[in-house]
Amino acid sequence: MSAPFIAAAAPAPAAPSRAGAFARATLRRLLQLAAVVLGVAVINFFLLRLAPGDAVQVLAGEAGAATPEYMAALRAQFGLDQPLAVQFGKYLLHLAQFDLGYSFRHGMPVAQLIGERVPATLLLMGAAIVFAAVAGVILGTLAAYRAGRLADALISALALLFFATPLFWIGLMLVVVFSVWLDWLPVGGMFTVEAGYTGLAHVLDVARHLVLPAVTLGLFYMAVYTRLMRAAMIEVRRQDFVRTAVAKGARAPRVLFAHVLRNALLPLVTMLGVQASSVVGGAVLVETVFSWPGLGRLAFEALFQRDFNLLLGILLCSSVVVVAVNWIVDAVYVRLDPRIRLR
Amino acid sequence: MFKHTTLRAWLAGAALALCAAAHAAAPTSGGTLTAILQPEPVILTSALNTAAPTGFFSANVFDGLVEYDNDFKLRPALAERWEFSKDSKTLTFHLRRGVKWHDGKPFTSADVKWTLENVWKKIHPRNQILYGKVTSTDTPDDYTVVIHFSEPSLAVLSSLNSNGAQVLPKHLYEGTDILNNPYNNKPVGTGPFVFKEWSRGNYITLERNPDYWDRGKPYLDKIVFKIVPDAGARAAALEKGEAQYAPFSPVPLKDAERLAKLPQLKLETRGYDWISPWLFVDINLDKPYFKDLRVRQALAYAIDRNAFNKVVWYGFGKPADSPVVSTLKQFYTADVPQYGFDPKKAEALLDEAGFKRGADGTRLRINLDYLPYGDDFRRSGEFIRNSLKRIGIDVNVRAQDTPTYTKRVYGDRDFDLSVVWFAGFADPLVGVTRAYWSDSVGKNIPWSNGSGYKSAETDKLIEQAQSSPSQAERVALFKKLQQRVQTDLPSLPLLEMHFFTVQSSSLKDTVAGVDQIYSSLKNAWFDNGARSAAAPAGVNAANPAIVQR
Numbered sequence: 001m002s003a004p005f006i007a008a009a010a011p012a013p014a015a016p017s018r019a020g021a022f023a024r025a026t027l028r029r030l031l032q033l034a035a036v037v038l039g040v041a042v043i044n045f046f047l048l049r050l051a052p053g054d055a056v057q058v059l060a061g062e063a064g065a066a067t068p069e070y071m072a073a074l075r076a077q078f079g080l081d082q083p084l085a086v087q088f089g090k091y092l093l094h095l096a097q098f099d100l101g102y103s104f105r106h107g108m109p110v111a112q113l114i115g116e117r118v119p120a121t122l123l124l125m126g127a128a129i130v131f132a133a134v135a136g137v138i139l140g141t142l143a144a145y146r147a148g149r150l151a152d153a154l155i156s157a158l159a160l161l162f163f164a165t166p167l168f169w170i171g172l173m174l175v176v177v178f179s180v181w182l183d184w185l186p187v188g189g190m191f192t193v194e195a196g197y198t199g200l201a202h203v204l205d206v207a208r209h210l211v212l213p214a215v216t217l218g219l220f221y222m223a224v225y226t227r228l229m230r231a232a233m234i235e236v237r238r239q240d241f242v243r244t245a246v247a248k249g250a251r252a253p254r255v256l257f258a259h260v261l262r263n264a265l266l267p268l269v270t271m272l273g274v275q276a277s278s279v280v281g282g283a284v285l286v287e288t289v290f291s292w293p294g295l296g297r298l299a300f301e302a303l304f305q306r307d308f309n310l311l312l313g314i315l316l317c318s319s320v321v322v323v324a325v326n327w328i329v330d331a332v333y334v335r336l337d338p339r340i341r342l343r
Numbered sequence: 344m345f346k347h348t349t350l351r352a353w354l355a356g357a358a359l360a361l362c363a364a365a366h367a368a369a370p371t372s373g374g375t376l377t378a379i380l381q382p383e384p385v386i387l388t389s390a391l392n393t394a395a396p397t398g399f400f401s402a403n404v405f406d407g408l409v410e411y412d413n414d415f416k417l418r419p420a421l422a423e424r425w426e427f428s429k430d431s432k433t434l435t436f437h438l439r440r441g442v443k444w445h446d447g448k449p450f451t452s453a454d455v456k457w458t459l460e461n462v463w464k465k466i467h468p469r470n471q472i473l474y475g476k477v478t479s480t481d482t483p484d485d486y487t488v489v490i491h492f493s494e495p496s497l498a499v500l501s502s503l504n505s506n507g508a509q510v511l512p513k514h515l516y517e518g519t520d521i522l523n524n525p526y527n528n529k530p531v532g533t534g535p536f537v538f539k540e541w542s543r544g545n546y547i548t549l550e551r552n553p554d555y556w557d558r559g560k561p562y563l564d565k566i567v568f569k570i571v572p573d574a575g576a577r578a579a580a581l582e583k584g585e586a587q588y589a590p591f592s593p594v595p596l597k598d599a600e601r602l603a604k605l606p607q608l609k610l611e612t613r614g615y616d617w618i619s620p621w622l623f624v625d626i627n628l629d630k631p632y633f634k635d636l637r638v639r640q641a642l643a644y645a646i647d648r649n650a651f652n653k654v655v656w657y658g659f660g661k662p663a664d665s666p667v668v669s670t671l672k673q674f675y676t677a678d679v680p681q682y683g684f685d686p687k688k689a690e691a692l693l694d695e696a697g698f699k700r701g702a703d704g705t706r707l708r709i710n711l712d713y714l715p716y717g718d719d720f721r722r723s724g725e726f727i728r729n730s731l732k733r734i735g736i737d738v739n740v741r742a743q744d745t746p747t748y749t750k751r752v753y754g755d756r757d758f759d760l761s762v763v764w765f766a767g768f769a770d771p772l773v774g775v776t777r778a779y780w781s782d783s784v785g786k787n788i789p790w791s792n793g794s795g796y797k798s799a800e801t802d803k804l805i806e807q808a809q810s811s812p813s814q815a816e817r818v819a820l821f822k823k824l825q826q827r828v829q830t831d832l833p834s835l836p837l838l839e840m841h842f843f844t845v846q847s848s849s850l851k852d853t854v855a856g857v858d859q860i861y862s863s864l865k866n867a868w869f870d871n872g873a874r875s876a877a878a879p880a881g882v883n884a885a886n887p888a889i890v891q892r
Contacts, residue, residue, distance in 0.1 A: 051746070057750060058745065063391075068787075068788065107525075176579065188580065234820075291572060293543070294544075300800060
């Protein structure tokens, strides 16, 4: 009796505590998420009400004219005639049921509107992040290995240029050069509506349309990553463990990938988190310049149209994305550097 | 209208016209037109919202009862004939037979009656004045509509196209919540093109209606309306041929000059007359210093409207001296008090009114708010600031977004001067009188009487014009109205605005009437040689300047 008891008992204290820690961490994170969402809802709900005018006034303005009776009827329909506290209570009640509300302006549920636009934004952001990270790592690495030489000077100058130039201007210049002059790429939009492509042709068509906006959106962060990589690589290459690896006779690619790059990537991952968190904000200009049917533009228009249900919905969704990205960044930290432990 | 285009564009247009004439043109069918729609419409029927993008789009899906030709004369559309009774209190429409809604149901007088009673009279933003006096509507048969008015309402005839009076299908709307009816966003009309798809923030597509009553039309197979929010992108898309048609001054005025020189593009200024837009400055009459007429006169004398047109609007306009624009020949009168550019006189008037220059040379410090529809309006505000600085009035130009602007001017009345444009339409009763009628002051209704002008005499003129049975008398009343308001000066008309369309040189016959911009593209066709040049890919453009009505 005692032997199996002990045998069973020995791993027992460790297993539940590891699983328990994981469960606790997950629970903590979910609570964190709920708190963030609630905070975003509360702050934005009341902050947005500070803007003069409401959705009814915008609608009347766009319609060209209206009567006071008509505007009052619209307000009653939208629930805008009720006290703010009641409106807020109703909003929270809906939110608790995962209902983001209704956009009266678009005549559609907010969730549906967001759902239609999310894929375009994710595609654009994903492409921009991949472009920025890949190009940044390559350029930064090149610059670090050629530190002080011509290649380094060129890359650093380029990075500075993209770091300092406004996004929309870069976008417009890219359009002028690659679309209007060279006629290589389309001016904007997400795909060629007139052509009605399907299947692979459609995918290629979207890819063609994706190049300029993704590059425009990615260039700033590419510059950031280049500078970060260059500095981190130079730093890491001086470390003892790199010298040891070289002394052991490790080949150059292995030193680069296993020793230097892995350690130099940490600051870049932090910035990746920042970049991914700016999904909506960063996309507004690029989506406008390139007529990209994404979430950033939708948020921007919702603000000007006082379509607060929609705007709140978008802000909530982006806050969820930001929290999720931070979790991913944390996980990547642990993968890259096992010494880092999550609390 | 040609005289308003630049000379260069004129010559280019003339050269093109010669070429076209040489080919001699019978319309050919086929082709996809990519048009730029900007900003994105709120809904897709102008029966419920008369914003410019909605009107421009939805005329292709819906027909009006009539169309207007190039002289403001009525042309049959859904109605083949119409007549007013002798006392002008009964209007009878004889509808076209055999017209079908896009879902196959027949179009009948019941649709017109239902729309008039439930939409034009109750919801349509501008028609409540026009149809407010309707006592009853009879439909003796499926193709006759008889409208009875309690008082004559002659102005009705000026607003019967699809923008002024769009007919909705009764069978899809009756008994529903009209404002939230799903068909508002997937419209079913009788027009030349059938609605296919609306991808929000992206595009709207239409296809040719094979059963259209006007046999042989439309010529185009498909129209793609693309949403292109950025003006630079619009210019690039047009230049590259990714879009071939863009209305409502889609690119900045200085870009327009450049684009007009390109062989593949042309600038078109016809088709906007029915809108009769004028740009003006509302003076807030609640402010003590503007209660003195001499101060308002001084403002008028201080602004050089010719220079304003040339410098700020690149000549895309004509100096205005009345709220009724000169293209409405019947109603317009130049016999109103004139305020030529005369800063000396302005200064004298201000001195007289007791606003002497202070130690720093300033008489008065005021705020100016401009309609936030883009750069042209900002520069308009800056031009006025410079003009008034010369006579010792210090102007602070304030920027904001549209809801803030309309609330400030029409609700809170927290402004001194406000720069805005209105559409006057074909009859001053529809678009002009709203700027001067005292009934709407301070009720927070956008695009109403912003100056807060209350004149019993003016109100009476407006009311008489509403119910006069004689067109001659109405014209006389509106001429009096122009004299009255130009004497009282609650606002300063500065410019008759001339909008323009940028379109591909290969796109023909886009203009058929003074209301073309709110009319369908059923007459438009591609000259074959050029169509292939304007092939694939895609983006487009339009001016945030023209969101209104």
